[in-house]
Amino acid sequence: MTGWTTDRIPDQRGRVAVVTGANSGLGLVTATELARHGAHVVLAVRNTAAGREAARRMGGDTEVRELDLARLDSVRAFAAKLTADHPTIDLLVNNAGVVLLGPRRTSADGFELQFATNMLGPYALTGLLLDALAGARAARVVSLSSLTHRNARLDFGDLMSERDYRASAAYGRSKLATTVFGVELDRRLRSAGSPIVSALAHPGLTRSNLTPRAWEHRGRLGRLIGRLGLLATQPVERGVLPQLRAATDPDVRGGQFFGPSRLFETWGPVTEARLSRQAADPAVGRRLWAAAAELTGVSYL
Template identity: 55%
Template sequence: MKWTERDIPDQRGRVAVVTGANTGLGFETARALAGHGASVVLAVRDIEKGKKAAARMSGDVSVQELDLTSLESVRAAADALRATHPRIDLLVNNAGVMYTPKQATHDGFELQFGTNHLGHFAFTGLVLDLLLPVAGSRVVTVSSVAHRIRAAIHFDDLQWERSYGRVAAYGQSKLANLMFTYELQRRLAAHGTTIAVAAHPGLSDTELTRNSPAVIRVLSPLIAPLASQKPDMGALPTLRAATDDAVLGGQYYGPDGLGESRGHPRVVTSSPESYDVTVQRRLWSVSEELTGVKFPV
């Protein structure tokens, strides 16, 4: 049986925070959650774009400024959420950048690693205590099939200071998303019912691909009709990971089609490298050092 948006259970009474929710996959995720009754917070860098996105959704939707490229902004957003929301049922770490030219965050981290992994690592750690007491709460982090492409955690040059390859750097950041999820789940297992789950959208037609290498941009119009899908379909693995009562901590959801490029969501398997517990733990320790954020688990 194919899981669709219609299978989302009643979300009334749940508070969901979705990063990068003003466009693409994040918008579709937030829209569906709000449409099923959740109180949704759009955690976005651009407040005005967030307000316009919220106006296009039905239900209880609010906007919170969050710039994942700035640890100062991450801390401010966490403090603001703490002041307005005594509990969070669902955190969806969706925002991201892809294949960007070499740039640094406000704190000097390589932009893709700093945004996709370190920003979400810090944000999760700073709000996690709002989820821990809540039965059935979840942290869902969005990875990518690109975690398999030239991907490794380069501890000797995490910020790509010696050389930079934007495809490999993106792969590292998405591999880090998975390793973070698996290590977080291991830590959560002894603390109540909060779980950590990962998802990926397959190949989805969103603004995220605007920085793709030239060869990918040239081929995309030819490949897209066969391989990619619209954002509302691409969001389904995240939505299933976020809402399906059968989901277990540490699972990874993606499309069921050929090569996991498109289709309906199911449990999938990540790369062998992603399950390396030693690397997961080392990445966690390094991430704590770089962000200055310690988790309550």
């Protein structure tokens, strides 16, 4: 199998890269490759002990900082301390996310937990780091989408899924919101004349620590399905390539969306991916942006 690989990542020396959820899965491999190519990588993680162990194993120029995207106070504290130490940031990879099963859960701020973690937290973090990104020569923000965004629809009368909650549907809506955010961020950056690039990526069907665990609560049959599901997925080292390309390819343009190229974008070499109609709709982008600004108290662009 040919195509874009980590061998094509340019020298990252002199660049400061922030990767959320960098202690496992896609985030760990992203951070590892950026560090391997010379970047100073900030591992933004909820579990700092796991983050320190990940940093120790990957080597390179790294630091670990605590960040819980589901808590706006944590997002604000992280951004304030980070920009005090790093006035210029070259790359933000909004990689961290959560997928839940079972009953509806809320964040400390009262938001549905998947929407809070997957969309509102990254929206607020990006805004709070925007001045530091604007100071870089070729700054970039990468938003991590999912194939599930194509089967989801945003209900602006019930963004927090209070009326009819199903965990899998709420996850899909949160990833659609993440995708809408990345596209709308590109529109607003262009309109403002900003050189910052907003790009997006999705990993297709990728084997991660969440794949079997998502079925564990469903008994023996569920565990079997989860294990069989591993056979239908690609390894993390391949699933991470779309977001690494979005993060490092010098030819990436604002608004580009990358994913695997084969079998309905579930696996294979990196190519440009397809947005759902709602994800590409400017009216949806404006409406979601306004809602996120009101919910988080973070307004920008």
